[in-house]
Amino acid sequence: MTGTPIRLVIVDDHPVVRDGLRGMFTGDPDFAVVGEAGGGAEAVTVVEAVRPDVVLMDLRMPGMDGVAAIGEFNRRGLPARVLVLTTYDTDSDVLPAIQAGATGYLLKDTPRDDLVRAVRSAARGESVLSPSVAGRLMGRLRAPAQEPLSPRELEVLTLIARGRSNREAAADLFISEATVKTHLLHAYGKLGVNDRAAAVAVAFQRGLLTPD
Missing domain, CATH: 3.40.50.2300 (Response regulator)
Structure with a gap:
């Protein structure tokens, strides 16, 4: 220089x-x-x-x-x-x-x-x-932004993790089966997954769900 x-x-x-x-x-x-x-x-x-x-x-x-x-x-x-x-x-x-x-x-x-x-x-x-x-x-x-799940999305995912079907989860929460599906799709997007099993696994990994 x-x-x-x-x-x-x-x-x-x-x-x-x-x-x-x-x-x-x-x-x-x-x-x-x-x-x-x-x-x-x-x-x-x-x-x-x-x-x-x-x-x-x-x-x-x-x-x-x-x-x-x-x-x-x-x-x-x-x-x-x-x-x-x-x-x-x-x-x-x-x-x-x-x-x-x-x-x-x-x-x-x-x-x-x-x-x-x-x-x-x-x-x-x-x-x-x-x-x-x-x-x-x-x-x-x-790293994808980790948008938090809404309380209702977390409720639906908790029931799915316990083995409930969409219809059973809808009955438990007094909402329609279509609404359950919508909540699940939103949760999939936020968790970066494409199916129920992966959503439950990632939710446990992030500490959003805990074993009963």
């Missing part, structure tokens, strides 16, 4: 981590570490003061955490790209960070060369995700 170096702020509550990252980037003329912070609130102050291109952001920190800091950047109109660098890749960490506006999400065991490339990509506004995080997000996107 030639021209103006990418200006970085490093945010982590562990000084040894900040020292390591600073040493990694300070030795490369394509980068300039222009600030550091040990927590989210300090990060907001530093980023507002120095206006970096990219923020390397830890997530779990005392006081204001990384997700809250990212949200505060957005509220204040700070244009820095945030590249999360953390130890954790659970849904409860990944999804809030991405939703808050993080440009990328990497784990701290990312090789040096990959991290350097990721910072360059983040500076260009490109999304960068570690493989485990990308897989987790894709799994979430592919």
